[in-house]
Amino acid sequence: AEHVGKLIQEAPALQYLNLMCNDIGTNGAEFLANVLHRNEALKYLKMTGNKIGNTGGMYFASMLQINLALEELDLGDCDLGTQSLIALATVLHQNKNIRSINLNRPLLYIQQEESTIHISDMIKVNSVLRELHLSKHEMTDFGVNRLYEAL
Numbered sequence: 001a002e003h004v005g006k007l008i009q010e011a012p013a014l015q016y017l018n019l020m021c022n023d024i025g026t027n028g029a030e031f032l033a034n035v036l037h038r039n040e041a042l043k044y045l046k047m048t049g050n051k052i053g054n055t056g057g058m059y060f061a062s063m064l065q066i067n068l069a070l071e072e073l074d075l076g077d078c079d080l081g082t083q084s085l086i087a088l089a090t091v092l093h094q095n096k097n098i099r100s101i102n103l104n105r106p107l108l109y110i111q112q113e114e115s116t117i118h119i120s121d122m123i124k125v126n127s128v129l130r131e132l133h134l135s136k137h138e139m140t141d142f143g144v145n146r147l148y149e150a151l
Contacts, residue, residue, distance in 0.1 A: 008032075009039075015043045039070075043072065054107075057084025082114055092126050100131035
């Protein structure tokens with residue numbers, strides 16, 4: 001991940017980066033998120049299948065508070081937890097640049113709709129988001145109704 005981070009820093013024209021299904025973990029997520037704090041060129045980042053976990057998701061949520069260039073972020077199958085899902089939804093209340101986010105298949109240890117409630121609240125105020133992926137969130141009718149009401 002450090003080499004990829006250096007690539008991002010040294011390739012100012014790079015706009016699309018696909019890192020799907022590599023072996024990037026929490027430490028790599030921290031390094032990439034820190035590099036993206038200062039990046040103004042990258043528009044699309046695909047991290048699908050990298051096991052960054054809940055902590056890695058928190059690093060990306062923190063990055064989205066600062067980065068104003070990124071438009072699409074794919075964190076599907078990254079083992080995100082409830083805490084990072086809520087943090088990402090909260091950040092997207094304010095971040096008006098993300099147009100697409102993939103949050104597929106988080107690790108939810110009990111059936112809980114807390115993250116769905118926060119995502120629904122974000123949808124109500126975010127007028128920029130055009131694409132939201134929530135596959136395998138184990139939503140119940142309650143969660144689906146919350147999303148419906150937010151739309």
